[in-house]
Amino acid sequence: MSVEHIETLIIGAGQAGLSTAYHLRRNARDCLIVDGNDRVGDGWRRQWDTLKLYSPARYDGLPGLPFPAPPWSFPGKDEVGDYLESYAKHFDLPVRLGTRVDRLAAHGDGYVATVGDDSIFADNVVVATGTFGRTPYVPEFADELDPMIMQLHSSEYRRPAQMREGAVLVVGASHSGADVAYEIAAEQPTILCGRDRGQIPVRLESPMFKVFFPMLVFVFKHVMTRRTPMGRHMMEEVRFHGAPALRVKDSDLVARGVERLHERVVGVQDGLPVLEGGRVADVSNVVWCTGFRQAFGWIDLPILGEGGWPVEMRGIVDAAPGLYFCGLGFQYAASSMLIAGANRDAGFIANHIVERRSAPSRATVRSV
Numbered sequence: 001m002s003v004e005h006i007e008t009l010i011i012g013a014g015q016a017g018l019s020t021a022y023h024l025r026r027n028a029r030d031c032l033i034v035d036g037n038d039r040v041g042d043g044w045r046r047q048w049d050t051l052k053l054y055s056p057a058r059y060d061g062l063p064g065l066p067f068p069a070p071p072w073s074f075p076g077k078d079e080v081g082d083y084l085e086s087y088a089k090h091f092d093l094p095v096r097l098g099t100r101v102d103r104l105a106a107h108g109d110g111y112v113a114t115v116g117d118d119s120i121f122a123d124n125v126v127v128a129t130g131t132f133g134r135t136p137y138v139p140e141f142a143d144e145l146d147p148m149i150m151q152l153h154s155s156e157y158r159r160p161a162q163m164r165e166g167a168v169l170v171v172g173a174s175h176s177g178a179d180v181a182y183e184i185a186a187e188q189p190t191i192l193c194g195r196d197r198g199q200i201p202v203r204l205e206s207p208m209f210k211v212f213f214p215m216l217v218f219v220f221k222h223v224m225t226r227r228t229p230m231g232r233h234m235m236e237e238v239r240f241h242g243a244p245a246l247r248v249k250d251s252d253l254v255a256r257g258v259e260r261l262h263e264r265v266v267g268v269q270d271g272l273p274v275l276e277g278g279r280v281a282d283v284s285n286v287v288w289c290t291g292f293r294q295a296f297g298w299i300d301l302p303i304l305g306e307g308g309w310p311v312e313m314r315g316i317v318d319a320a321p322g323l324y325f326c327g328l329g330f331q332y333a334a335s336s337m338l339i340a341g342a343n344r345d346a347g348f349i350a351n352h353i354v355e356r357r358s359a360p361s362r363a364t365v366r367s368v
Helices: 015-026 077-090 140-144 175-185 209-222 229-241 250-255 339-356
Strands: 002-011 031-034 103-107 110-115 118-127 150-153 168-171 190-193 259-261 265-269 272-275 285-288 323-325 364-367
Touching (some): 002 015, 103 118, 118 339, 175 190, 250 259, 323 339
Parallel strands (some): 002 118, 118 323, 150 285
Antiparallel strands (some): 002 364
């Protein structure tokens, strides 16, 4: 068993955690990043095979290091994972892998993180574990479906070959649901059901996108913020209901033969999924593109609000001085959902930490 102290503990080595460490190190502050994965970037590598970013590479770099790809290309998930890994190495960021925090609690004026039998004490803690949560959400009645039906959450989906022979029901029509339904429909009959979340008006690969996207980034950064009524409304929609379709358009779904239903799946009848209007979907597969839930039960502090989201503003938790969140969906603005938003959000948190205590501390380790 070991006991360790660090000024700032960062939990999560994704784009938010790495960006926060970059800003802290630039201010000569000690920090340690811990992550349960075996490699930096594994959270991206585990996505479905054909996943690409919705933002072009010129907007996908973290502070201090541009993304190494043509500016208007759309990096794949493995490229993103490899970039994050190279970013940590390039700036020699202190990342400790294979280290999952089991519990975080208050300790004096700071915090203690329990990692197996070990303890890490910190003056500040930055929780950077994901944008919308890491616990896959599926409705409780999913367990009532016929066991012969293949069920996958979008976090488990990799490729159409995983599907059993027969029709596929994709539940959830946000951007991931539209992408998955479009891909599977090339191989098997596919139904996409769920509330219409809208779509952006231009195609990502079109020349107009080069005009549209910079304007969209400006609006996402400066208009759709938690300080404006429009921004707060969008935050509620995105956090709890999903975002618009981005790459795949309604016309693409029609052209590929996807049956688009705007009803929700509400239950099970004779082992098959039932939609709001009473239709029973005779399918052999269900892909739940129903998002994730925030799962912060390991944080032993009264800081959670609606839907398990932490009560914070721009990542600062007033109820727990020294505790921060970074990388949350709509941490400050719609841009917080993009890799392009990591720099501003992380820089704001790092500056707050620097101002909170001016004298740097030294990390120490001792065995018990």
